[in-house]
Amino acid sequence: MLYVFLSICCSVIVSILLKLAKRYQIDVFQAITWNYSMAIVLTWLFFKPHLNNLLLSPGYIYGLLGILLPLLFVIVAISIRNTGIVRTEIAQRVSLFIPILASFLLFDEKPTLLKIAGITLGFVAILCAIPWKKERYKSQKAPANAWLYLLIVFIGMGVIDILLKRMSEYNGMSFTSSLFMVYVTAFVLSVLILFYRFSTKKSKFSWPHIMFGWILGVANFGNILFFIKAQQSLSTRPSLVFSINDIGIIVLGAFVGLFIFREKLSLLNKIGIAIAIAAIAIIYLPNHF
Numbered sequence: 001m002l003y004v005f006l007s008i009c010c011s012v013i014v015s016i017l018l019k020l021a022k023r024y025q026i027d028v029f030q031a032i033t034w035n036y037s038m039a040i041v042l043t044w045l046f047f048k049p050h051l052n053n054l055l056l057s058p059g060y061i062y063g064l065l066g067i068l069l070p071l072l073f074v075i076v077a078i079s080i081r082n083t084g085i086v087r088t089e090i091a092q093r094v095s096l097f098i099p100i101l102a103s104f105l106l107f108d109e110k111p112t113l114l115k116i117a118g119i120t121l122g123f124v125a126i127l128c129a130i131p132w133k134k135e136r137y138k139s140q141k142a143p144a145n146a147w148l149y150l151l152i153v154f155i156g157m158g159v160i161d162i163l164l165k166r167m168s169e170y171n172g173m174s175f176t177s178s179l180f181m182v183y184v185t186a187f188v189l190s191v192l193i194l195f196y197r198f199s200t201k202k203s204k205f206s207w208p209h210i211m212f213g214w215i216l217g218v219a220n221f222g223n224i225l226f227f228i229k230a231q232q233s234l235s236t237r238p239s240l241v242f243s244i245n246d247i248g249i250i251v252l253g254a255f256v257g258l259f260i261f262r263e264k265l266s267l268l269n270k271i272g273i274a275i276a277i278a279a280i281a282i283i284y285l286p287n288h289f
Helices: 002-023 028-047 059-083 085-105 113-129 146-168 175-199 207-233 238-260 267-288
Strands: none
Touching: 002 028, 002 059, 002 085, 002 207, 002 238, 028 059, 028 175, 028 207, 059 085, 059 146, 059 175, 085 113, 085 146, 085 238, 085 267, 113 146, 113 267, 146 175, 207 238, 238 267
């Protein structure tokens, strides 16, 4: 369980760093770009990817993920800034219901009563997490379209989960080798956009942004590394790993958001946290027992 705990901590640290980015005037896109350079290095060192069957690998998935990952990373950062860590973590965690729903609609998997109940509760949790009232965050009003960021995070993470699942089904390369290629694709595309921003004076090269991005990359990679190790050490109980990881991130994220960053939540938002935890438990835990 140590690996699960470390994965949870790394995930929440990523959210904390994105929350602090505005305070320290960090260019989020530049930091996210350099985050992938660190992820490439660490993936190479820890997983030793083999690229022998690269030409036969699902390149279109690498391309889609290479575009979606940095794009959604930016949206997550905006969502954390405008709606807080707690709500954004809920949106990310309950997005797991999108690939489950896709398995029913696209891949002919038979739905069960528990999974239907879990999916329903997941959507209710998202509705409860939305800041329906105009609230203040440190004397700054949440924008009227704050709910839109949560919706994009929810849908975007779900789509990424579907693509990652399809990528893992390819037997020609290991998942970590494919993940390495996704990071390379994301970094190359992000660097091209970053150079354009430099040339048009919309961004300025600065070492603090790079250092922040590398720290972000260590935490981001740590989340994946420890999650994979948790699955390996508890290989007979994968559902338990998923459930504890997702519930733990929501709980720790809620603690950090409420007590460290003093995020304001309505009663409905707090109910949403409880419903999200219940939905994840309904989906995963029956598979364990």
